[in-house]
Amino acid sequence: MRHRCQYLDQNGAVSRDALVFLGPIASVTLSRPVLKPEDIEQASSIQIKMLVDTGASKTVVDRGIAESLGLEPIRFEPMIGISHVPEECPVFLLSIAIGFADGPRTTLMTFTSEMIGMSTPPTPRPFNGLLGRDFLRFVHLSYDGPAGHCDIVGNSPDSTAPYSHGAHTGNKDKRKQQRAARKRSRR
Numbered sequence: 001m002r003h004r005c006q007y008l009d010q011n012g013a014v015s016r017d018a019l020v021f022l023g024p025i026a027s028v029t030l031s032r033p034v035l036k037p038e039d040i041e042q043a044s045s046i047q048i049k050m051l052v053d054t055g056a057s058k059t060v061v062d063r064g065i066a067e068s069l070g071l072e073p074i075r076f077e078p079m080i081g082i083s084h085v086p087e088e089c090p091v092f093l094l095s096i097a098i099g100f101a102d103g104p105r106t107t108l109m110t111f112t113s114e115m116i117g118m119s120t121p122p123t124p125r126p127f128n129g130l131l132g133r134d135f136l137r138f139v140h141l142s143y144d145g146p147a148g149h150c151d152i153v154g155n156s157p158d159s160t161a162p163y164s165h166g167a168h169t170g171n172k173d174k175r176k177q178q179r180a181a182r183k184r185s186r187r
Helices: 016-022 037-041 063-068 172-186
Strands: 002-006 025-031 045-052 060-062 075-080 086-102 105-118 129-131 140-144 149-153
Touching (some): 002 025, 025 129, 045 063, 060 063, 063 086
Parallel strands (some): 045 129
Antiparallel strands (some): 002 086, 002 149, 025 086, 075 086, 140 149
């Protein structure tokens, strides 16, 4: 099962240079928190592009997108980004769904977790967030520069891995806190 990150030029050919200049960008669906992958279709959601960022410890989304889904921050947390200047950022409870192709079949993996809301950068970017190591710990990455693509590889649905049908992180106490935060965000 894989999700391919690649760029096609105007002729439909794979552009190797775009992978170098832009990085691997995944197409995902961002939504209010869901418990099962099939719930993503009923949830308030938006399709966005996210940069696969092995240097980011946490998944980061454009705070305006989280707010457009009607979510309120569950808290604020100091973050240090590329500018190395600490910034108080809102933390949202969100779900990311990503499609994995397995031959003709597509399987959705959902990842529900706390994600950092960052301000939109002044320079336009081809992505609206970063898939950080908190997400990437559930998958394998296969970066093939000569072929011009990066694959996010998941386990098969019959695997015992926690992300085969939906990645839920943390222990029981953390899940209880997440459920409570979801209830508050629905009010």
